[in-house]
Amino acid sequence: MSQTYKGYLIDLDGTIYRGNETIEAGKRFVERLQEKNIPHIFLTNNSTRTPQMVVDKLGKHGVNTDVTHIYTPSMATAEYIQNQDIENPRVYIIGEVGLYRSLLDSGCIYDPISPDYVVVGMDQDLTYNKVKKATLLISNGAKFIGTNADTNLPSHEGLIPGAGTILKMVETATGQKPVVMGKPEKIIVDLAMKQLQLDKSDVAVVGDNYNTDIMAGINSHLDTILVYTGVSTPEQIAAVKDKPTHIVNSLSEWEV
Amino acid sequence: MSQTYKGYLIDLDGTIYRGNETIEAGKRFVERLQEKNIPHIFLTNNSTRTPQMVVDKLGKHGVNTDVTHIYTPSMATAEYIQNQDIENPRVYIIGEVGLYRSLLDSGCIYDPISPDYVVVGMDQDLTYNKVKKATLLISNGAKFIGTNADTNLPSHEGLIPGAGTILKMVETATGQKPVVMGKPEKIIVDLAMKQLQLDKSDVAVVGDNYNTDIMAGINSHLDTILVYTGVSTPEQIAAVKDKPTHIVNSLSEWEV
Incomplete structure (x- = not known):
């Protein structure tokens, strides 16, 4: 297969590795x-890792890269908030180290009392009290941002709850829908494209998950390459209306 | 106002008391x-209190009663599970003492490894790990029961997340809807009616919340008395299709 692209936005889990297993192709x-x-x-x-943690994780799979090649929903959230032109934006955070680092390093001020934003991402230390606090703050006028809406994450134990389940709990308690950063939303793709500095017609989104990766490309009007090494299956793709631009069984089929 | 009923199913919060405040009428x-x-x-x-705790709470408001006059979603859950005719039913529980006591006192065996049921109720000590465990167990075949689907609870801090937000998180993670016991579901009303031993035509449901109390009566084909001392307002009731059988500003208007 071949079509020339000048650049690529590449998914990780299910595309480059599968949990702790490297996908050689x-x-x-x-x-x-x-x-x-x-x-x-x-x-x-994945909002939980810092860019350097993502680089380290890729290194363990034999992929050598650096932080200038990484874009995460936590980075997108920080950039999104900076773009709102609020001076010294104040945030309450439900999330892990990757989200804390991105927001605080970008100049956000942690404020659990009267924040401008409540930012919610994956948090394996979630408690009822964090959700209660987020609920009361959003009801008092803080804007509700979600890093990503993935309902499940693969783990060695099976499919476990993802950030999307925490968003849904807060949404149910507040009656308010979050602004979501991650794939399939346009926001994260547009911000990553700014970093890539290429025309949309020259870039393809590569990933294994139709509902996140491919839909992100479709929503952002980029070409897409679906690879069958992760979540989506040929049976599922047969049923969808908007097909990926290209489909490969493995990325070894894709000429660059 | 008057219409004779031989028995009543009476809501508590918003009807007999409002948090720590007694509603005198x-x-x-x-x-x-x-x-x-x-x-x-x-x-x-409320699934969090044992029947005796409810009696004690009513006592503090000057209402003297006993546990034979109390019916909770935790009691309904225990009775529902016993009615399924599974010998020694095994349960994993997300909830507080009221739910634990009802289930364990009725003969359920606590089993966080391979339960027949995952029962989810209000839990102010909720953690991500409890939701993860519930998700994996339900995905492995355990039946998903919710005590009640209230999205919010009134508190001195404002409206805080209720059991319904926890149910929604588990539902989002598993893709499965729970069987729910509490109002407005028919299940809890039918079980309470068994205890009252009267014909449905002779009993009225009394409460302040159209979406739970009154809808429970409507769903169970019982007459209903809405009282404006709690959640629902005349403006809201003007917009609903199925009106309560009776509406009073205060229960002092209701002759028995």
Whole structure:
């Protein structure tokens, strides 16, 4: 298969690795991009890791890269808030270290009393009290932002609750829908594209999950490459109306 | 106002008390029922208190009663599970003491490894790990029961998340809807009616909340008395299609 793209936005879990397992064809795809100096950004929906943690994780899978090639929903949230032109934006956070670092490093002030924003992401230390606090703050006027709406995450124990389940709990308690950053939303793709500095017609989104990766491309009017090494299956894709631009069984089929 | 009923199912919060405040007309209504020996049951959507705790709470508001006059979603859950004719039913529980006591006292065995049921109610000590465990157990085949679907609870801090927000988080993670016991569901009313031992045509449901109390009566084909001392307002009732059978500003207007 071949169609020339000048750049790629590449998903991680299910595309480059599957949990702790390396997807060799994904890894070689990245190496081929690196050999030809083709611009690319790893675009993940994981808000819990800092960019350096993502680089380290990729390194364990034999993919050598740096933080300039990483874009996360936590980075998107920080950039989104900075773009709102509120001086010294104040935030209450439900999330893990990746989200805390992105928001605080970008100049947000942590304020659990009267924040401008309540930002909610994946949090394995979630408690009722955090949700209660978020609920009361949003009811008092704080804006509700979600890093990503994934309902499930794969784990060695099975599919476990993702950030989307926490968003839904807060949404049910407040009656308010969050502004969501992560794939399939346009926001994170547009922000990652700013970093890539290429025309939309020259870039493809690569990923294994139709509902997040491919829909993100479709919502942002980018071409898409679906790879069957993760979540989505040929049976599921047969049933969808908007097909991916390209479909491969493995990224070894994709010429760059 | 008057229409004769032989028995009453009476809501608590918003009807007899409002948080720590006694609703005097509600208290006197109960005293009039007691003077005339008119059968009645206090039918609450609160799963966190044991029946004795509910009796003690009513006592603090000057309403003297006993556990035979109390029916809770936790009691309904225990009775519902016993009615399924599974020998030694095994349960995993997200909830507080009222739910634990009802289930364990009725013969359920606590089993966080391979339960027949995952029962979810209000839990101010909710953690991500409890939701994760519930999600994995339900995905492995355990049946999903919710005590009640209230999205909010009044508190001195404002409206805080109710059991319904926890149910929604588990539902979002599992893709499965729970069987719900509490008002407005028919289940809890039918079980309380078994205890009252009267014909449906002779009993009225009394409460302040159209969406739970009155809808429970409507769903169970019982007459209803809405009282404007709590959640619902005349403006809201003007907009609903199925009106309560009777509406009073205060229960002092209701002759028994």
